[in-house]
Amino acid sequence: MSLSVIVITKNEAHAIGKCLESVSWADEIVVLDSGSTDGTVKICESFGAKVHVTDWPGFGPQKNRALDLATGEWVLSLDADEIVPPQLKAEIMGAISKGDADAYSFPRSSSYCGRFMRHGGWWPDRVTRLFRRGEARFSDDLVHERLIVNGRTAELSSPLAHTAFSDLEEVLQKVDRYSTAGAIMMAKKGKKASLGTAILHGFWSFFRTYFLRAGFLDGKEGFMLAVSNAEGTYYRYLKLMLLTRK
Numbered sequence: 001m002s003l004s005v006i007v008i009t010k011n012e013a014h015a016i017g018k019c020l021e022s023v024s025w026a027d028e029i030v031v032l033d034s035g036s037t038d039g040t041v042k043i044c045e046s047f048g049a050k051v052h053v054t055d056w057p058g059f060g061p062q063k064n065r066a067l068d069l070a071t072g073e074w075v076l077s078l079d080a081d082e083i084v085p086p087q088l089k090a091e092i093m094g095a096i097s098k099g100d101a102d103a104y105s106f107p108r109s110s111s112y113c114g115r116f117m118r119h120g121g122w123w124p125d126r127v128t129r130l131f132r133r134g135e136a137r138f139s140d141d142l143v144h145e146r147l148i149v150n151g152r153t154a155e156l157s158s159p160l161a162h163t164a165f166s167d168l169e170e171v172l173q174k175v176d177r178y179s180t181a182g183a184i185m186m187a188k189k190g191k192k193a194s195l196g197t198a199i200l201h202g203f204w205s206f207f208r209t210y211f212l213r214a215g216f217l218d219g220k221e222g223f224m225l226a227v228s229n230a231e232g233t234y235y236r237y238l239k240l241m242l243l244t245r246k
Contacts, residue, residue: 001096004028004072004133007049008062012080013038015163020047022084026076032066040080058142058181070133077129077138077147081163082108088158092130095156102151103131110162112221113171120215120225121208127160128153143181171224175232182232183239192244193237202234 005026009016010033020029020043029049033041034056044051052069056062063077074096078084084092088106095104107124109116117123128136128147136149165171186193209215210226218225 001074001099002027002072003074003076003092003096004030004070005076005078006030006032006063006066006070007044007078007080008032008034008059008066009036009040009044009080010034010056011036011038011040013040013043014166015081016040017043017047018083019078019080020044020049022089023076023078024048025089026072028070028072030066030069032062032069034062058140058145060138060141060145063138063145064140067133067137073133075131075133075136078160079162083161083163085158085161088156088160091156091158095130095154099132101154102135103128103147103149103153104156105129105153106156107159108162109159110164112165112225113167115218115221117218117221117225119213119217120210120222120229121213122225124159126155129160130156142185143178165228168224171228175228175235179232179235179239182236183243186236186240187243191240193240195238195241198234198237198241201237202230205233206230 003026005023007019009031023029024047029047031044031049031051033051033053041051054065067075105126105128108127110122110125128149131149135151136147138145138147206226209229210223215222215226
């Protein structure tokens with residue numbers, strides 16, 4: 001059974017090397033880049049990846065483009081800041097050799113400013129990323145895309161490692177980008193917002209992350225995560241308000 005790994009990138013030189021090294025055992029690595037200027041493409045080529053460069057239509061459409069370039073019987077979709085540990089590799093190889101399901105999910109262990117989080121909704125954060133080619137595609141969402149599987153999905157137990165936010169600067173950058181994409185998606189669906197709804201949704205996001213999902217157990221990083229979640233939600237609805245006003 002052949003396995004293709006697909007990754008979408010833009011200016012990921014700080015992380016992509018570790019990602020591709022962790023899947024160097026795959027039969028094929030396909031990287032779809034959207035105009036990196038920091039050496040990402042050269043790093044990917046050094047790992048033998050098949051690199052293609054294109055424009056940026058959003059996360060879901062871009063991952064489907066990468067999927068269409070894959071040739072393996074099985075596909076593993078990774079983000080540039082994710083790493084496949086040896087234990088997960090072993091489970092993946094066993095799963096595709098047996099082929100008992102059409103797709104497989106596994107938990108994801110994510111770090112926030114240097115700390116791997118165990119609360120606040122970040123664990124076990126099960127994601128479906130391994131699937132039989134032709135049996136699944138990504139949704140067309142600009143951000144927070146999901147994999148839509150036609151057949152049966154089974155579970156693996158070993159976690160994927162994810163360096164979600166390496167520092168506070170990256171947190172702020174992603175809050176800005178993701179809130180903009182989220183606002184555009186909501187506007188396309190005909191949704192509207194006001195300053196009041198932005199404030200309420202932001203407060204609810206903090207309360208859910210920090211208290212209901214026990215983010216406080218992750219110490220100061222748990223509080224920081226709750227605040228950044230609240231900021232992202234607040235700005236998403238605020239940007240939606242401004243978009244629909246225009």
